[in-house]
Amino acid sequence: MSDLAFIVAAVVCVLSAGLIVSRKNPVYSVVFMLPFFLGMTTIFVLLNATFLASIQMIVYGGAILVVFLFVIMLINLRPEELREDFSMLSWFISALAAGLLAATMALFANRGTTNDMEVKFASAIATREHGAIFGSIESIAYPLFEKQMIPFELASVLIVVATLGAVLLSKKRV
Amino acid sequence: MNWSELSQLLPVGVVLLTALVVVAIDLFVKPNDRFVLPWIGVAGCGIALAMALKTNTAPWFAGSHEDGAKALILGGAFSIDGFGLGIWVVACLAGALSLISSAHHEEESTLSAGEFIGLILLAVTGMMLLAVSHDFLTLLISLEIMSISTYILTGSNRHESRSNEAALKYLVLGAFGTAFLLMGIAFFYGGTGSLDMSEIVSGQIGKMGQASQVNPTFVLLGMGLIFVGALFKIGAAPFHFWIPDVYQGAPVSVTGLMAVGVKAAGFAVVGRLFFETFASSEFSSLWLPAIEVAAVATMIVGNILAMTQSSVKRMLAYSGIAHTGYLMLGLLIAPNSKDVAEHLHSINFYLLVYGVMTLGAFGVLGLLRANGRPIESMDDFAGLAKEHTGIALCMAIFMLSLAGMPPLGGSFSKFMIFKGAIKEGHVLAAVIGILTSVASLYYYLRVVVKMFMSPANDAVKGGDEATQCQYAWATNLLIYATGIVTLILGMMPGLVF
Known part of the structure; x- marks a missing residue:
């Protein structure tokens, strides 16, 4: 079951990544980032990195995507303007870089983890506070709401400062 | 979470709440009634000041004291101790006085907007939190609350290019400084596995x-x-490179807040780091010489560059650098020595006196106009004594006190700092301090000479506009009050020292 989910997610990721770089219109490229992020989120969930998964969804899928979209709409790029300096050379260089990256990853894919490391990692996970699993939401939440609660609450004051500053610097004269 | 522990932070809470209340009220009042907003802020700072004075004073630095654990609250996030409370007083004072001096900028609406006053109060909140934070994470967040508010306040004069430039410079260089601090904290955390600031005090690192x-x-x-x-x-x-441009570009009331409050909060951090976190002799043998070299360099650079300035605001910025140098002399003491409390006490007293006189001087700069612009260059001060004798007299008091002339406040505080440095055997640094403060008389007296001995030029006539301004009485009051307090602190330092 999880193998099937991984295959689906991986295919979605690779396909949408291809679509991101190959679209003429940058707005389409940005829109195809969404399935890409969704696929990545699925892979993170399969790896038990639930916190990373939710952050991937909230920060990348939510904030960064919208910022990209805003920027592209603000500078108002037309596809035909973009096409001209997108020459064969740059295709070639990107393909070369992508090939190198793939080759490196293929070389090291099976060397990274040995059984010994996995055992160590598992024992490190087991000794975490409150029995929370490393990388899980609990292991982030306990320090955030217990040990470091004060700085976390003070961050809200910082956000108030930022909000007031934005108003002060952009408000029209009244 | 313990309410009795949390209640010790009540002065900070009062300032924070006042900031939010001011911003909320701003939405409902008519533009003509906006003048109440700074006064609400002043009241908030005053209440916080009174509460801070009433709080029981713990030993100077909690970690360096046996019964210091009592001062630690909220799981070690804050430490309510003597030095921190002293900085609270300075920060509240700086906040209140800069709000008063911003009160008469009624005509420039961005300056009297609720957001402006709210940000001043939030900056004060950041300073107060910074002074007592005892955990690197709390320290960083408090520092950012203070810094980001001051970045924005610096650029609040949106329609003046110098203010914009100052804000951008301050933002970039301030972020640079914070990055160093953050990297250091990251290494500290990597090395010790703890963010507690008194974690390694107990043992020798070797x-x-x-x-x-x-x-x-x-x-x-x-x-x-x-x-x-x-x-x-x-x-x-x-x-120090960012100081002159930022101080010159910022609105005058904000400059006063930065010169006094930010500096006081910075010294609270420096003090806590060196006398609590890195207090063992292995560290102090490293940072003591570094501080000594930096202090000497700061005194020399600040005083020499101040001499060449033609703008009084810029001159005060360089003199602020020089005063940082004098204050750093107060840090020259081994943390396990029994005189530490005395040294910290003189730093605190120095900050208070420096705060009073500097805020007074910036009050003068904010009050008077020449050619419709706030008074700034040395020439604008020519013949001021004839038209505004009282203000000129107060300005003379501030200048002479900044130079350290007896019997004014600045002389006693400087004396205590130099005495402490000599007692600890840092004679050369103290001598350089004394020589540079003699040299500083040159540029402080230049202002006095201009005011009392030069003939008036047409430019100062514009000064009348400001004194007739609707709320200028408040700034006038501030100038006279700080002038008198500077005198009293010099003649009877025992009142607070």
């Missing part, structure tokens, strides 16, 4: 290196980077 998982190299690297970041924030040489 021993700990073997006994536990402390990595001495990382801790030392962290200390170095934190040191650089802290010097950045207090504006000590060689990290």
Whole structure:
């Protein structure tokens, strides 16, 4: 079951990544980032990195995507303007870089983890506070709401400062 | 969470609440009634000041004291101790006085907007939190609350290019300084595995290196980077470059807040770091010479560059750098010595006196107009004594007190600092301090001579406009009050010292 989910997610990721770089219109490229992020989120969930998964969804899928979209709409790029300096050379260089990256990853894919490391990692996970699993939401939440609660609450004051500053610097004269 | 512990932070809470209340009220009042907003802020700062004075004073630095654990609250996030409370007083005072001096900028609406006053109060909140934070994470967040508010306040004069330039410079260089500090904190955390600021005070690092998982190299690297970041924030040489441009570009009331409040909060951080976190002799043998060199460099650079300035605002900025140098002389003491409390006490007193006289001087700069613009260059002061004798007299008091002339407040505070440095055997640094403060008379007296002995030029006539301004009485009151307090602090320092 999880193998099937991984295959689906991986295919979605690779396909949408291809679509991101190959679209003429940058707005389409940005829109195809969404399935890409969704696929990545699925892979993170399969790896038990639930916190990373939710952050991937909230920060990348939510904030960064919208910022990209805003920027592209603000500078108002037309596809035909973009096409001209997108020459064969740059295709070639990107393909070369992508090939190198793939080759490196293929070389090291099976060397990274040995059984010994996995055992160590598992024992490190087991000794975490409150029995929370490393990388899980609990292991982030306990320090955030217990040990470091004060700085976390003070961050809200910082956000108030930022909000007031934005108003002060952009408000029209009244 | 313990309410009795939390209640010790009530003065900070009052300032924070006042900030939010001011912003909320601003939405409902008519433009003509906006003048109440600064006064609400002043009241908030006043209440916080009174509460801070009433709080029981713990030993000077909690970690360096046996019964210090009592001062630690909220799981070690804050430490309510003597030095922190002293900085609270200075920060509240700076906030209240800069709000008063901003009150008469009624005609420039961005300056009297609720957001402006709210940000001043939030900056004061940040300073107060910074003065008592005892955990690197709390420290960083408080520092950012203070810094980001001051970045924005610096640029609040949106329609003046100099203000914009100052804000951008301050933002970039301030972020640079924070980055150093943050990197240092990261190394410290990597080396000790703890964010508590008194974690390594208990043991010698050499021993700990073997006994536990402390990595001495990382801790030392962290200390170095934190040191650089802290010097950045207090504006000590060689990290002082941002001060003149920022102080000159910012609105006058904000400059006063920065010169006094930010510096006081910076010294609170420096003090806590050196006398609590890096207090063991292995560290102090490293940072004491570094502080000494930086202090001497700061005094020399600040005083020499101040002499060449033709703008009084810029001159006060350089003199602020020089005063940072004098204050750093107060840090020249081994943390395990029994005189530490006395040294910290004189730093605190110095900050208070410096705050009163500097805010008074910036009050004068904010009140008077020449050619419809706030008074700034030396020439604008020519013949001021004839038209505004009282204000000129007060300005003379501030200038002479900043130079350290007896019997004014600045002389006693300087005396205590130099005495402490000589007692600890840092004679050369103290002598350089005394010589540079003699040299500083040159540029302080230039203002006095201009005011009393030069003939008036047409430019100062514009000064009448400001004194007739609707709420100028408040700034007038501020100037006279700070002038009198400077006198009293010099003649009867025992009142607060």
